[in-house]
Amino acid sequence: MLELQNVNYEIDGKRILNDINLKIEDHFVAVTGPNGSGKSTLAKIIAGIAQPTSGRIILDGEDITELSVTDRANKGISYAFQQPVRFKGLTVKDLMRLAAGKNTTYGQLCDMLNEVGLQSKNYINRSLDASLSGGELKRIEIAMIFARSSKLSLFDEPEAGIDLWSFQKLIGIFEKMVERTKGNVIIISHQERILNIADKIIYLKNGTIEQYDTKEKILPQLLDSVTAD
Amino acid sequence: MDPIQKKILHEVADLDALPVGAYNIRANGKSAARNSTANIEIVTKEDKSGIDIIIKPNTVNESVHIPVIISETGLTELVYNDFYVGENSDVVIIAGCGIHNCGNGDSAHDGIHTFYVGKNAKVKYVEKHYGEGEGRGKRLMNPTTVIHLEDGAKMTMQASQIAGIDDTLRNTKAYLANNAKLEINESVMTTGVQNAVSEFTADLNGENCSCNIVSRTVARDSSTQHFTSRLNGNNVCSGHTECDSIIMDKASVLATPELQANSTEASLIHEAAIGKIAGEQLIKLMTLGLTEAEAEEQIISGFLK
Numbered sequence: 001m002l003e004l005q006n007v008n009y010e011i012d013g014k015r016i017l018n019d020i021n022l023k024i025e026d027h028f029v030a031v032t033g034p035n036g037s038g039k040s041t042l043a044k045i046i047a048g049i050a051q052p053t054s055g056r057i058i059l060d061g062e063d064i065t066e067l068s069v070t071d072r073a074n075k076g077i078s079y080a081f082q083q084p085v086r087f088k089g090l091t092v093k094d095l096m097r098l099a100a101g102k103n104t105t106y107g108q109l110c111d112m113l114n115e116v117g118l119q120s121k122n123y124i125n126r127s128l129d130a131s132l133s134g135g136e137l138k139r140i141e142i143a144m145i146f147a148r149s150s151k152l153s154l155f156d157e158p159e160a161g162i163d164l165w166s167f168q169k170l171i172g173i174f175e176k177m178v179e180r181t182k183g184n185v186i187i188i189s190h191q192e193r194i195l196n197i198a199d200k201i202i203y204l205k206n207g208t209i210e211q212y213d214t215k216e217k218i219l220p221q222l223l224d225s226v227t228a229d
Numbered sequence: 230m231d232p233i234q235k236k237i238l239h240e241v242a243d244l245d246a247l248p249v250g251a252y253n254i255r256a257n258g259k260s261a262a263r264n265s266t267a268n269i270e271i272v273t274k275e276d277k278s279g280i281d282i283i284i285k286p287n288t289v290n291e292s293v294h295i296p297v298i299i300s301e302t303g304l305t306e307l308v309y310n311d312f313y314v315g316e317n318s319d320v321v322i323i324a325g326c327g328i329h330n331c332g333n334g335d336s337a338h339d340g341i342h343t344f345y346v347g348k349n350a351k352v353k354y355v356e357k358h359y360g361e362g363e364g365r366g367k368r369l370m371n372p373t374t375v376i377h378l379e380d381g382a383k384m385t386m387q388a389s390q391i392a393g394i395d396d397t398l399r400n401t402k403a404y405l406a407n408n409a410k411l412e413i414n415e416s417v418m419t420t421g422v423q424n425a426v427s428e429f430t431a432d433l434n435g436e437n438c439s440c441n442i443v444s445r446t447v448a449r450d451s452s453t454q455h456f457t458s459r460l461n462g463n464n465v466c467s468g469h470t471e472c473d474s475i476i477m478d479k480a481s482v483l484a485t486p487e488l489q490a491n492s493t494e495a496s497l498i499h500e501a502a503i504g505k506i507a508g509e510q511l512i513k514l515m516t517l518g519l520t521e522a523e524a525e526e527q528i529i530s531g532f533l534k
Contacts, residue, residue: 049512069515078516085513088473089445090531098517098527148517 001025002046002152002184007055009041009207016041018207020055024152024186026199027178030215031188032222033204039188040082042204043154046186047079048072059152076183078148082156084137087128092140095128100147109147115176116143117169135161146173151183159191167193195219230261233329234298240359241325242296248323252294253280255308257301269293269320279309279341282322286315286347294323297340302332302366307339314382316347325357328368328394337369344374349381356386360393367395374401378409380435385412390425391533392418399427405466407435415444416533419452419480429458433466433495442470447529448480459487462495471500475532 002024009017017038031039044050046057048069057065064072087095096109110120116139126132128140138161145153158170174185174197187194195201201218203211211218230238234256238244247262251269254262265271268288272281282293295310314320330336346352360368370390378384390397403411411431419425431440440460448454460468472484486499506528514524 047516049516069512070518070520073516073518081509081513085507085509087510087528088532089534090528094527094531095517098514098519144517 001060003058004046005056005058007045007052007057009038009045009050010053016207017045017052020209022202022209022212024184027184028174028198029184029186029200029202030195030198031186031202031204032190032195033202033210037204038207039204040156041207043079043156043186043188046152046154047077049079073150076151078145078150078153080141080145080153080155080158082160082188084134084141085128086130086132086137090128091124092126092128093124095140095144096124096147099144104147112143112147113140115146115173116140117166118143142170142173146177149177149181151181153177153181153183153185155185155187155189157188157190159189159194167191170194171197192219192223195222230256231300233300237298237300237327237329237359237361238296241298241327241357242294242323244294244296248292248294250292250294251282253282254294254296254298256298257304258299258306261298266291274309274311277309278307279311282310282312284312284314284318284320286317288315288318288320290319292321292323296324297326297338298329299327299336299338300329302330302336302364303334305335305337305339305369307341309341310343312342312344312346312352314344314346314350314352317349318347319351321353321355323355325355325359326370326372327359328362328370330360330362330366330368331364333365335367335369337367337371339371339373341373342375344376344384346376346378346382346384348379350379351382352384354384354386356388358388358390358394358397360395362393368393369396370394371398372400374399376401376403376411378403378405378411378438380407381409382406383410385414387414389416389533390418391416392420394425395421395423397425399425401427401429403429403431403440405431405433405435405438405440407437409435409438411440413440413442415442415446417444417446417454418449418529418533419447419454420449421452422450423452424454425452426455427457429470430461431459431468432461432463433468434463436465438464439467440469444472445533446472446474446482447477447533448474448482449477451479453481455483455485457485457487458499459489460497460499462488462490462492462497464492465494466492466496468495468497469500470498472502473500473532474503475529476503476505
């Protein structure tokens with residue numbers, strides 16, 4: 001279970017996150033809100049990429065506020081970037097193996113790529129460079145998080161750029177992930193179809209949690225107030 | 230061969246035993262082992278230091294290993310190796326030089342390799358440079374490669390220098406006839422105060438010949454690198470040269486691609502990029518559980534692969 005206590009984040013005198021208090025206990029939690037509301041910053045704070053100005057982050061009872069990105073990854077936090085990173089020379093196989101662990105077989109890596117709708121034989125040996133499209137990189141990014149199978153997985157707008165791939169398949173991955181790990185999946189999204197599978201939805205605005213409740217309570221209001229983009 | 234020489238042989242030629250096929254192993258200025266085959270003859274030069282490697286026409290799926298090992302401090306040598314590759318052959322040539330210098334004298338190997346690749350022949354040439362040893366003496370290498378590709382000949386050259394060479398000047402010149410094709414991949418890493426200079430020149434003389442030169446380098450600490458790649462397009466031809474470098478610490482990298490078209494039908498492209506490891510690349514690998522140092526090594530080894 002993840003808990004944030006009085007988390008604030010400021011940069012250049014501007015407050016991006018404002019006294020965030022939340023407990024993530026459900027399997028699927030969606031984070032939504034207008035652009036610039038602090039959603040990605042919230043994910044980065046949890047993954048350790050950004051350090052809160054004040055407040056504590058607790059994972060399964062342990063204070064991880066001071067831990068590095070690496071330490072948090074090893075404690076079971078995974079983070080799928082909104083804009084996946086390209087590498088010259090490193091291949092899909094290299095990254096997938098780092099994500100899945102050394103003992104994973106070639107066949108298992110291929111299966112994971114197939115899960116995200118990529119024909120493994122066409123991708124496994126490709127370089128993660130400019131030769132791959134944004135949508136392909138996005139799916140590989142998701143496959144990596146699937147491969148890590150950690151107890152807390154964060155996805156920053158996983159649906160962006162994968163318009164050709166069915167949403168059902170993406171949702172199926174999230175479900176399989178929870179089935180395997182019995183852990184928590186936090187998904188930043190504007191998409192109604194993703195919000196629809198969430199057990200709970202966090203609505204963030206101007207760095208403040210305006211609402212955090214079941215989708216049944218929040219979704220109807222959101223559909224009136226949030227413009228999906 | 231002593232354990233040090235065996236280790237160097239492993240580093241430069243992946244050899245733990247005598248190879249299959251033709252070979253000439255040169256250790257501390259002398260031939261330590263040699264084997265010619267029915268199709269590949271290795272002959273000592275009479276007028277100067279070095280060997281001639283004569284490959285008969287139509288020799289296919291054969292290999293030649295010619296590693297050089299220097300483990301004596303203060304030994305310097307200049308060696309001429311000439312390769313005559315017969316028409317329609319398809320061969321792999323593994324060269325490479327390793328220096329172990331634990332003394333105070335500079336050890337140097339200057340190798341001049343000239344390739345005469347016959348019509349429609351195909352050559353894969355692999356050259357690996359490696360240095361080690363705790364001595365104050367420097368480990369120096371200055372390889373010169375001259376490549377003559379006749380009509381329809383193809384050559385792929387993979388040159389790598391990943392560790393331990395203090396100073397190197399690599400000079401590569403190529404002359405391409407009709408439909409000849411040359412592919413060069415160079416990977417270099419320099420550390421400490423090492424200096425590496427690479428100069429490539431390709432004359433694209435024949436109709437429909439093509440050349441692709443790709444250099445990937447990493448410069449660490451206070452090391453310096455200078456990469457020059459010059460393509461001369463003299464006919465209907467295509468040429469591409471690319472230099473991509475990761476710069477770290479207080480290193481310095483200079484890339485100077487040069488293109489000269491002497492024909493309206495020459496199509497020449499150059500690309501050069503120098504930059505540090507992107508922070509987001511490090512962070513991505515750290516989110517997979519690697520430490521920052523491990524992430525850096527992973528990025529570099531992938532880049533130089």
